Amino acid sequence: MVKMKDVAELAGVSSAAVSRYLNGGYISADKAERIKQAIELTGYVRSSQARALRTGSTKLIGVIVPKINSESVSRITAGIGQVLGRRGYQMLLANTDNAPDRELEYLDLFQNHPVDGIVLVATMITDEHRRAIDSCRVPIVLIGQHVEGAACVYHDDYEAAFELGRALAGRVDGKIAYIGVSEEDRAAGYDRRRGFEAGLRAAGNPLDSALIRLGSFTLDSGYRAARELLADAPDVSFIACATDTMAAGALRALDEVRGMGEGVRRVSGFGDNAFLRALTGGIPTVHYGYLTSGVEATNMLLNALDGEEGESGLKTLKLGHQLMNV
Amino acid sequence: MVKMKDVAELAGVSSAAVSRYLNGGYISADKAERIKQAIELTGYVRSSQARALRTGSTKLIGVIVPKINSESVSRITAGIGQVLGRRGYQMLLANTDNAPDRELEYLDLFQNHPVDGIVLVATMITDEHRRAIDSCRVPIVLIGQHVEGAACVYHDDYEAAFELGRALAGRVDGKIAYIGVSEEDRAAGYDRRRGFEAGLRAAGNPLDSALIRLGSFTLDSGYRAARELLADAPDVSFIACATDTMAAGALRALDEVRGMGEGVRRVSGFGDNAFLRALTGGIPTVHYGYLTSGVEATNMLLNALDGEEGESGLKTLKLGHQLMNV
């Protein structure tokens, strides 16, 4: 492997000069030219490992996601990757498989296999998380949750759910049920459920708390919860779900219990999943700019890293949403 | 940041001893104990950058994918991540967004930001790809394509498509159409189309080449191709697609043109997408163990890296498939 010294010798200069050439320091025009040629001739590329050791920067960003094989997360990841690539960084991806303690584990791991910054696609934020985030040596941006004192890019789940609830209350006659997710997930669990309830209430059609069930983000959990629900309360006429994926499960349950095609106008979700949209013609749901949130979060992070120290500052950014098919 | 020398001083030994302790070299029991305590006391973690510079190994695996937000790829990625995590490696993820030349770019980039090995979730393999793969300094495993002379984990798309075609030929009366993808994608384009045709032919119901259209892996492209198809040949009674995602698009087209619910028994796909299965009750499709292919490929790669040199060897591995809903 050809190293800097080789290039320097070939060009008849010191390796310091080569380094300056590469990093834009003082260098005379003719030496610059000789170095350029020597580099082309040898096909030299600098060792990022040596560079990292010396400079302390790896140009690596750690990205922690709860589950890679989900439409929302993979879109976010796509957005993150776009910006990273464009700005000369690379992505170290860690998948926690929905285990919040593995998030902590990776937060830790990333301090050792050092990254220059971290993007955390967050679900549950415990006190331990907050502590880990605070004591993190590198800048970190959260996606999907609003945490006081931390940089985050998120959606207003309460407001979106409120609007959805209010709109549906007017449209649906009969009982409305709700399949949510763990309230430890502040955004997708707590906020959506509470917003939805408030929306229904505002429209004068409050949610019967006996008609609330819990799923776990998977299609199957939505299916099971809906089956239970339909068994316990056969007169339910609409099932709102905290995610489109669970809504797909509920849809199947409705189709099985009530006959094919029955479900389509009787469920709602969150996330505006493309498959669901195509296959059902569109259930009521909330569209979030997932890709955008990845892009924004990453730009924020990299600005803080590259920026003229302080100019940029990590802040919190709330993105908009859009009601679909209501 | 506390470094090895600090630990060594605190423990009253040389840093060589600490290094040996950490890496399992000769060390006496009492010194080991003192070092252990010193490490705990200081909270020392070794700098992976210095380690990488010295040893030449980064414990990083580069993973190149054509598109992260697709069910099949994200499942593969999940499998890769599982194994990597378990075996102490990390994943450097590169998303090419379906641009084959960006694959080459990343293949190159990974030689500079060095990784210990590469997993390439492959689509099109050009001669340039083959050359890049051959001249790669680190071991590399392909997923999804069978390339002579390279290590790969793949599915037998020809055989699967053949079986699917043969099975469908008997079940469908009327004209069968096919929406494929670029034949430059040997597995998903060429093999599936040819296998399917052969299967139909074997069952005595050959495919009319006028009823073949080309999509581009997206739901929308499947939709557009199907609309065209239905406009050109209104008497088509079944549309087979090269992917489930495109099948979802075709389904929507059929529903629009022929009325809701009509499409469900009139399309087939590849990949056994979970959403599609839930929402349609299951169209004819081929189930591939995507997660498994990620797992197997990664194990193969890491065995070649960690293994007792040669014991392991990179090879090619063909995984099975399963016809669904036929």
Add this chain to the structure above:
DNA sequence: TATCATGGTGAAAGCGATTTCAATGACAGG
């Protein structure tokens, strides 16, 4: 007693860059 393995040990030499530092030469102003 002479000879050998053998387990343990630390000093020191890298790994391949970046960066400090002192030195140089040129050139303008006084």
Add this chain to the structure above:
DNA sequence: CCTGTCATTGAAATCGCTTTCACCATGATA
């Protein structure tokens, strides 16, 4: 002619670890 800038330059010191090497005990073997 002296002094002060200012652009350029290379030697050398790091960055934090791994690994070679020479060397010491110690106990076993001849």
